[in-house]
Amino acid sequence: MTPRRLDNDRSAVAAIHRQQQAEPSLYVHIPFCETKCPYCDFNSYRVAGRDVDGYLSALAREMDQRGVPRNPPTLFLGGGTPTVVEPDTLARYLDDILGRIQPDPTREFTVEANPGSLTREKIAVLKERGVTRLSLGAQSFFDHHLATLGRVHAARDIEEAYAWARDGGIPEVNLDFIYAVPKMTLREWNETLARAVSWAPDHLSCYALTFEPGTEFFTKRRAGRMRSIDEGLELAMFRLTHRRLDHAGYKRYEISNFAPAGYECKHNLGYWRNRPYAGFGAGAVSYLDGERLSNERGLARYATSVGEHGHAVVEREALTTEDAAREMVVLGLRTQHGVDLAEVDARYGISTRALFQQTIDKLVAGDLITDTDRLRLARRGWRLADGISAEFV
């Protein structure tokens, strides 16, 4: 199988990336969950009846054949639910990954987990392997919303899992929440935030529920069997999130991510700063030498492809310098830090000002972005980020 090449003006971008950028971060994808949540469009599958061992050996082979970065600045184990497997399996593949890179106790090492999938034992395995960050999919503290979301756990389980993680000595714990769930009230969301803050987690991700194409929720809404909440209410929740968390010391450093200074997720920041990463596993994406590579999403095809070719890349997209620059602006704008156009210019050798000045002037005049040392979303701009970004693509 020869991967499809989408663009051929990549050599320039590749050269730029090679000479200017550090080692890529490392992402490993574990596509299994206890059940498939009806709103979720991640590449994840119900684990029952799947050939987990087969997948893990394909993963190992892919890492061998393509080669993992020796000293990635961050390591992220995501899914799916990486912790859904038995403790010994978990230990085995963690070792498999760690065995391929240089040990570094200061490296950020995140593992995603579903509260329903955790045990004290699994936490111990994570701790032993040097996991520095656990990202827990709490989603809500209200059982009726958890039920709407089709989650396998109750509010009580979140508390337990969180306590285990803390007791088990995981240095940083993040909680994921979803708001704007059908029938959710502002009061409920306020309570959720208050309670989350009272636990003093190290990081909070708060996502507005998105009806992603291809999900059960999407189909239901289209058929009129489910309604999104009122736009005004969603906006109120979006604002409340910012206000409450800011007040409690969790700064919004990206549209949906909040943390005290120094506790941001470095791995994710790498994405928004247009840094390179190498992704392994079904559906994983890599961004290397200015080229984006996507793996086969289907489990069987992923395994077959790795078996036959040593990799499962099905799509390569080589960005032109201009596209890469546009992306860097769009991604950077998602963050509080914003984007330094001079840096973009220096990296890609183009003039973003020439490209964007008119757009920038218009958006600044509309109070949607600020253009000081860096380009940033203005207060009113956060909630309109997509419309703003669309001006730059």
Next chain:
Amino acid sequence: MRLSHLRNFCIIAHVDHGKSTLADRLLLATGVVTERDFRNQVLDTMDLERERGITIKASAVQMPVQDLTVNLIDTPGHVDFNYEVSRALHACEGALLLVDCAQGVQAQTVANAYLAVEANLEIIPVLNKIDLPGARPDVVAEELAAVLGIDPVGMLTVSAKTGEGVSEILQAIVDQVPPPEGDPEAPVRALIYDATYDDYRGVIVYVRVLDGELKRGMKIKFLSSGREYDVNEVGAFKPLMQKADRIEAGSVGYVVAALKTLDHVKIGDTIAPAKNETVEMIPGFEDPKPLVFCGIYPSSSQDFDELRKSIEKLQLNDASFTFHPESSEALGFGFRCGFLGLLHMEVIQERLEREAGVEIIQTAPNVTYEVKKTNGDIIMVERPAELPDPAHIDELREPTVRASMITPPESIGPLMTLVNDRRGSFVRQEYLSQTRTILVCDIPLAEMVFDFYDLVKSATRGYGTMDYELTGFVKADLVKLRLLVGGTEVDALSVICHRSIAQRRGREIIRALQKTIPRQMFEIALQTAIGGKIIARESIRALRKNVTAKCYGGDVTRKRKLLEKQKAGKKRMRQVGNVSIPQEAFLSVLGRGEEKKKK
């Protein structure tokens, strides 16, 4: 000299009263077509084929009746082609005036009957559809008698469907339609009464030869332009095209000359021998001027060329439709198109969309205005942007039509309300029968361009029909209603209208825009103004939230594609300052609410 072996006639009728069916019946009865052809509706099939470019419209079909040669001449179907209809009528000596005797006399029955009277035709009234249970031949005969001032007794009745009464019609044609008059020995003099364009054969001209004869190889000239052409082929339809040596005096047929476009073929023009100075122009020739205009733009600018090709091609078939390129700051490059009337405009639009396969945006239609400037000059204004500065306008005049509406008497009240509402005035009323009245009114054409037909239909609960003709340009208190989006005037949304309705019209346009312009990142002010004076204003609230919650490494490509889509969607809209205006917005100012559907 009477050419006693010839007869030329046409069938005139309101739409759906059975013209095509009767024509097919006559062809069957005279053996021109077979029973099988008949079942397949010969003439309509040929229409379809013509659309596919296979055969050519039979504008006249020749049939033998007893020992005579009888030509059935087709007339164009609708009100906007009154002039063309009248030319076709001038190619005949008689007309079958066909009326559906379940429906009774309708507006086009009357309009066509008068055109036939003006053309000095022998009119043979025929009551069709007598097989229908609701047929009322007596009442309809009375109505016809009232219209034509003739005796209601002894009118022909027929069922085009079953064939009953058809032989009597043929006999009436032989007995009552006078043979044509003409001089076979004189230099050729022929009337162009129709023309069509065929992809394979080029321009095909339909003629009625008055004197002399038209032969292959002849050199001819068109008198209106003096241009000369070689005749490559002549012939007749039997019912398919059949070449012949000549078209004799008094007869009709087709001519293929070396003409590339219909541009130079003017309906009503006279054909004479090339080197002849004595043949006189046949009276009544006019060069019809378009009365209704609108801008037609491609939905996406890269389709401009495609649209241009399609428009040019359409014009080949319909020279009365005019166009020239124009540009609008809001819509980019497109065409200003002129039409004989409203129906004409609709027909053209439909054909464009169907045949061109490009999506088009059409701006609000407007009529031509006559402007008398303060310096005495008179100019014609085809679009709001061309209106001179008000300081230079002495008088603004708008086209006015005389409309005849045929309606049950109980609908006269609602109809008059409608007419008054549209600045119309009553002219006269005539009773045709207990169930049918003619109401004649003068109405500014501009008041009819939106939805007048529909409203006539609803005011008469579907029973009313209408026909109109231009009476002239009349002074009126007109203003240019400017539309401002975010403070910027959008020329394509501005209109000329009567001062008395400017306020209402302004609010209607704004309301339509509020429904069609999506909310954007900024609040959008919508205003209408006369000169500098704002007469209505509203706004479109700013979009409240538009942000993707999750965006990580694996999503980047997909999210970017979504943003690109958002941007592309925006690109398809027209940018006016900060505001993106979708194409539906331009269309929405067209209507006054309801869907348009006219017949």
